[in-house]
Amino acid sequence: MRETAMQGQKSSSWLNIGKDFNTMTWVLMPVAIAINMAVGQIVATLRLPVYLDSIGTVLVGVICGPWAGALTGALANTILGLTINPDFLPWWPVAAIIGLVSGICANYGLFKSWWKVVVSGFIIALAAAMSSVPISLLVYGGITTGGTGLITAFLVESGKGMVQAVFASSFLVEPVDKITTAMLAFAIIQGLSKRFIARFPRAENVETDEKVSQTQLIIAVVVVILLILFAIFLLQRLTGG
Amino acid sequence: MHERLSFFVRRDSPIHSLNPMTKVVLAFSLVLIAFSSPWYWTPLTIFLLVIVPLTLIGKVAREYWNFFFKVILPTVLVLFIMQALFLPGESKIIFDIFGLEITELSARLAFRNATRIAVMVSSFTILLLTTHPSELMSDLTRRGLPGQFAYVIISSLQIIPQMQAKAQTIISAQRSRGLDTQSSFLRRAGSLIPLVGPLVFGSLVEVEERAIAIEARGFTSPKTKTSLHEIPDTSTDKRIRWLLAAFVLISLALRLWPS
Numbered sequence: 044m045r046e047t048a049m050q051g052q053k054s055s056s057w058l059n060i061g062k063d064f065n066t067m068t069w070v071l072m073p074v075a076i077a078i079n080m081a082v083g084q085i086v087a088t089l090r091l092p093v094y095l096d097s098i099g100t101v102l103v104g105v106i107c108g109p110w111a112g113a114l115t116g117a118l119a120n121t122i123l124g125l126t127i128n129p130d131f132l133p134w135w136p137v138a139a140i141i142g143l144v145s146g147i148c149a150n151y152g153l154f155k156s157w158w159k160v161v162v163s164g165f166i167i168a169l170a171a172a173m174s175s176v177p178i179s180l181l182v183y184g185g186i187t188t189g190g191t192g193l194i195t196a197f198l199v200e201s202g203k204g205m206v207q208a209v210f211a212s213s214f215l216v217e218p219v220d221k222i223t224t225a226m227l228a229f230a231i232i233q234g235l236s237k238r239f240i241a242r243f244p245r246a247e248n249v250e251t252d253e254k255v256s257q258t259q260l261i262i263a264v265v266v267v268i269l270l271i272l273f274a275i276f277l278l279q280r281l282t283g284g
Numbered sequence: 285m286h287e288r289l290s291f292f293v294r295r296d297s298p299i300h301s302l303n304p305m306t307k308v309v310l311a312f313s314l315v316l317i318a319f320s321s322p323w324y325w326t327p328l329t330i331f332l333l334v335i336v337p338l339t340l341i342g343k344v345a346r347e348y349w350n351f352f353f354k355v356i357l358p359t360v361l362v363l364f365i366m367q368a369l370f371l372p373g374e375s376k377i378i379f380d381i382f383g384l385e386i387t388e389l390s391a392r393l394a395f396r397n398a399t400r401i402a403v404m405v406s407s408f409t410i411l412l413l414t415t416h417p418s419e420l421m422s423d424l425t426r427r428g429l430p431g432q433f434a435y436v437i438i439s440s441l442q443i444i445p446q447m448q449a450k451a452q453t454i455i456s457a458q459r460s461r462g463l464d465t466q467s468s469f470l471r472r473a474g475s476l477i478p479l480v481g482p483l484v485f486g487s488l489v490e491v492e493e494r495a496i497a498i499e500a501r502g503f504t505s506p507k508t509k510t511s512l513h514e515i516p517d518t519s520t521d522k523r524i525r526w527l528l529a530a531f532v533l534i535s536l537a538l539r540l541w542p543s
């Protein structure tokens with residue numbers, strides 16, 4: 044655990060890869076992959092309209108750095124795709140982007156309070172939506188299985204072009220899912236002891252100055268609603284034009 | 285203890301005795317050819333002429349078809365139906381239900397996309413049915429894959445089933461304490477925290493112990509590790525791999541230079 048001693052010299056560069064992969068990071072990765080899967084399973088049991096299957100990936104991205112997050116995402120989808128549901132397999136680049144972007148957001152201090160976490164969630168969602176478009180077009184020809192595919196199909200039927208429809212449906216589905224994911228990941232980090240977090244290479248990413256308060260959570264929820272309205276506005280511009 | 289998550293079936297077959305790397309190359313070549321070939325029938329041809337014989341040679345036909353009917357077929361069918369209905373394509377209408385039309389072009393594209401997915405999943409299924417995960421990982425490590433990757437993959441395969449069981453236990457435990465997991469949407473969303481919390485915190489606690497345990501076993505040691513179990517890599521394996529690479533190149537060439 045020599046690495047924890049080096050925390051004094053904060054490296055803001057997200058290109059600094061070597062230090063992000065200490066033993067704690069490597070051990071956290073399989074646990075994070077299993078968390079992705081198990082939380083996805085719980086959400087399916089509760090019949091909630093989100094996936095939340097990248098909480099572990101975001102968690103690794105935040106406390107171990109972007110590259111560790113990216114690797115976790117890629118491996119998670121590969122492993123789950125090969126063992127549980129083949130539908131996961133083609134989406135590994137998206138999962139990697141989710142881990143990478145959440146790590147970058149955290150490096151820029153966007154994982155320190157509720158409203159910042161919401162902004163991170165939104166950025167992660169945009170990145171995920173952008174990266175899922177080419178895969179959905181190349182692998183599935185645009186219409187995927189599951190809920191997003193249905194929305195795409197609906198948009199195509201109502202006269203939109205295929206590429207536009209795929210874009211629109213990803214931007215519709217991703218924000219809700221990714222903002223919830225980021226908030227849950229933040230809640231988990233808040234629940235862990237400082238001593239435990241300090242063992243990970245990017246512990247400084249989640250060091251908060253004051254105790255995170257309830258009012259902040261309420262502000263965050265308001266921001267979420269505003270962002271969703273903004274997304275709907277963007278969507279209309281995107282598809283209406 | 286729960287079993288490790290693995291498809292592997294121990295049989296004595298020519299496919300089982302191939303080098304794991306050869307089987308990885310085989311799976312990827314089949315996927316690449318299925319996705320790069322310009323013809324509609326290529327994925328189905330690969331399925332009938334390569335994948336079906338491989339399951340028979342590998343003596344895993346029963347396990348394969350079991351998985352095929354349980355997972356692959358439903359996925360592929362849903363994909364085919366949705367794509368045939370909704371892919372745009374201006375051509376002869378061959379089918380019409382409730383104003384939803386299936387045109388010749390959309391049916392062809394749907395057929396190609398669906399069979400591509402079937403080939404992709406099947407070729408990886410065969411790889412996993414005939415290759416022990418540890419054997420695959422130790423062979424890849426010998427070829428230069430960092431040991432840490434092998435650790436992440438192998439321990440994920442062990443932790444996932446444990447975590448699934450733990451999630452089920454937590455769901456039952458919270459239900460027996462009266463947690464609402466079935467009624468209105470808000471109630472169900474509210475039950476998320478008492479279910480996810482114990483699961484995640486419980487599993488994160490183990491992380492530190494594991495780190496100390498593998499650290500004590502030389503996990504970060506830069507020295508090359510030796511393996512007790514040698515995995516044979518014959519000249520036949522090498523020849524098969526070159527042959528497959530040639531097939532992939534031909535398929536890509538056909539795609540890029542259409543005559």
